């Protein structure tokens with residue numbers, strides 16, 4: 001029997017499930033509003049707008065669960081990055097993903113109760129959860145209440161710039177999601193990390 005460690009508390013799993021589901025709605029409706037032809041939309045435009053707004057508000061409120069949870073429980077400690085030796089450990093992890101993994105070498109930073117994330121995972125999660133997600137929430141709320149946006153920045157429309165930033169970060173988060181789901185398949189078995197995010201228990205390699 002593989003060794004299991006309890007890594008994902010209930011509040012985190014609830015946050016993650018709502019977040020993942022709502023992100024899928026946001027990406028589908030966002031792509032539809034941005035790219036589809038008005039005469040043949042992927043999702044009817046007015047519906048896409050309403051669903052995108054509702055899902056965006058849910059993600060924003062849900063983000064407060066993530067922030068509070070990481071503030072008051074031990075989970076927040078896994079997101080603290082130590083700068084000393086960071087580059088070296090990132091290179092080590094990269095090398096493992098490019099080479100060692102395929103030779104079945106042991107992971108350089110195995111997951112344990114004290115170390116939930118490898119260095120690359122930690123930097124990606126911090127960048128996503130504390131930089132990209134706040135930017136997309138703030139720009140999204142601003143676009144929901146456009147009267148709050150400054151009208152001109154260096155002669156460019158403030159709404160245009162806000163929308164550009166919102167769309168760019170939306171693209172980056174979509175790229176994150178694809179990579180995130182791919183890396184989630186690298187576990188004790190291809191499905192074990194997904195099971196872990198449902199039942200709370202991480203299965204060790």
Ligand code: HEM
Pocket residue numbers: 007008012016019020021023075116125128129133173177180181183184193194195196197
């Ligand atoms: C279909 C969508 C998604 C799936 C299947 C998925 C899957 C997973 C899995 C299996 C884990 C546990 C293993 C690990 O730590 O890597 C995880 C953790 C995590 N996911 Fe996702 N995810 C999805 C969407 C997202 C989105 C949209 C975000 C953020 C924008 C996100 C952020 C995170 C974070 C921050 C963790 C670590 C949480 C913690 O332990 O503190 N995920 N995800």
